Amino acid sequence: MNRYVAGIRQYGTHRSLTGQRVPRRPRTGPLGLDAIIVPGTRPAAYLDHAVTLARAAKCSLVILCSHYLDGREVKEYLDARSFSGAIVIQLPAGYAHPLFDFRGLLAIKDQLPPACGSHVTDLSMKRNVGLVLAKMLGWRRVFFLDDDIRDISYPDLQRTVDMLRSFSAAGMWITDFPDNSIVCHANRVTGGSQDVFVSGAALAVDCQGDIDFFPDIYNEDWLFFFDAASKGELGNSYLNATQLYYYPFANAERAAWQEFGDALAEGLYALLHLRRDVGQATSEYWGKFLEARRNFLETALSRVKQAPPDMQDEITASLQSALKSLSDITPDLCARYVEAWRQDLKSWKQRWAGIRKMPSVDAALLELGLETTPAHNLKRILHPQDRAMLLRTSGQVAIPKFDTLSEMADRYSAQRLDSPVHDEKRIALARDHTQHRRQSQVDEVIAVVHMTVLYCQLRVIRIFSLRRLST
Template identity: 40%
Template structure:
């Protein structure tokens, strides 16, 4: 299990090795774009530009409660787009969804609503009969319609195609700290820019940090996830809040553990006690190594690593196995949920079926009242 330098297997090996080779075929059609939004309307420019290039509808899932009379000008050139804003209340859960992992405090504490929005996107896509859906976060830049069309070309053989953000790396706090010490740190495909084929929607985004890796894990096992280029993410300060590393650690362990199991060609190891016992030991060695190599005068980095180590010490083998078993049960439940969904004629009907209200934008875009958030 351990890598030669003592780091956890999942940290030492490149997860990119798990991705399938690209095979170009007749491209699938894009059903629509689902944007997870937490910022002002000007951050939708990338999504709206893509929608115009691809002639695809856009559904913006916005945190907080939108007030229709609060509007902002729509970006130039977007007047003919099928654009819908859907406010997602802080305590919202889809009425058709009841998942065991949603109620496990170890995974859900302190998380934002990103997994809720992404699951909403999957449900909307199935209700509307979309062949594919493009998930896009509102901090993603550097994409064109041509980029997405090229990614669509690989979907006949792959269930998912993503574009990692490497210019400002899309990583956890701990991985940013690891990079600062001069160690190579991989950047993997994520839900920030991810095309998902209808057949691959049988997985779901659990309420945990690294929900996108866990969502992709079954498709990775089947060799159905590919990297189809790169995108850019808006920069942010990963060490602004050291406690963020504490909140991320359980999800880091679960996701990296699943990846380590995938490196062995299976997900079965993730319910094995010896596997998790070794993995936790190796994860602790990994964190200590970063701390030892770090600039000890950088108090924010040291505080973040201390927070991650504190959380790691609280994680037990039984709770990891219990989480993975709950996730496996939820995967079966999710497939049943999808199979019971009806077909609906339009976005408004799909949103209403999920207990939310849709605001079709015509000349002006309703904007949720909320604070700016960092990624």
């Protein structure tokens, strides 16, 4: 019992909870990937990597849009990339559907710390929609890819997907920039031992059989594959991917918002290290873990002077914000949240088993109360030179007065730019240096004016040539 209590702590790494069997050369050939699913929020240009991977994998691409990502903008971008194998869905604000009725978690949502409501995200809903769409379309294997993930080669993607021979889900290793919570970033920066873990940002999933859902909470991906990890069915290819850099300590309130989900997930995975199941996540257990969590945060705070000086104040604010949020989290709240989550999971699996296969994408989206963004007319995507021609109109052309430009050059050449020297004690060497520097400035001005004259002459010649061709 004492060993068990001593093991209740925040773990710096969870590597031992994932499988590492990466197929080298599968005898039966590579597994097929049906779709890459992107829960997008950033502008369309951020989808470039997803498009490249989907093209290489010859699979469908599902893009669920909201926030700064508009479905029409995505369609224009995909048309410009000549990519037609995409399903673009604009997720309405406040979207709901009976399949995603998690009433147990919804009932307890108002009892969470106030900071949990400071940031609204639809990431879990997008991922759940992606799962259901895969089920309706008969897809076996999908790959979740966030729009800020880069540097995944197609061979590495395929090797990660091939791990689904042995695992129900398999992720990649996002170490640069590390995929961590804010307080875990603070732990690393202040000298603590901090690893990364499998993430929903780059995750292959086998959609056959029972499958969990993504709860609406920070670290929703850790809860999604918790059962897989507990059964030894969570794989880690240890193939590297890159997350776009951001400064994690810019907003201390985000650390407070993350705290409940981060503490809950870390506590659940600490149970797995102790070879205990989720049924032992009792109020007594959470009381001990929350104490260990507070010690973890306070220890990082005590080391803040080891961080770069220009980051120390913001790291301190983030850790203090997390500690304040932690003080609102009770052992009973954690136990009741886990109980509600497990009850909703049972109901979800019943609904999942009853999802019918649909004859088409449109039929599946209709069933979900969604629709795909209509395609644009490829004939209206113009070459830049053609767009420029449309802007030209007939009419009078103003010809620059070259004599005026010449006069400008002469005037700048003759102008004395140096001001009188009032300090009579200045040594002659300094005076000569100043005059030389100012004469150089005059020479530069003259050169710029002469180049301007030459540029204007060339533009006039081009304008007259174009007008002659148009007539």
